[in-house]
Amino acid sequence: SILQQFLDLDEDEQILYRFGRRLGTFQSLEDLHDTRQRARVIQVMSENDVNPQNIDSLIDQMMQRFL
Incomplete structure (x- = not known):
């Protein structure tokens, strides 16, 4: 499956x-x-210093900008 x-x-x-x-x-x-x-x-990940610890908060911030 795709999930797997x-x-x-x-x-x-x-x-x-x-x-x-x-x-x-x-x-x-x-x-x-x-x-x-x-x-x-x-x-883009490099420019935003994306890592396992901050990916969720960065995605949340991105989503807020689009709303």
Whole structure:
């Protein structure tokens, strides 16, 4: 299942996907293999110092800006 595929990813890949999904860059897990999309998400994550400890609060902040 898609959920199991996500859970099978290592923590860094899960964070990358979650953040990319919220950015609207990733539409499916397959997008993790697209080097251009992946590079864009990594760049935005780097600019925002995204890490396992702050990803939830950063996503919440992003969602508030869109509302």
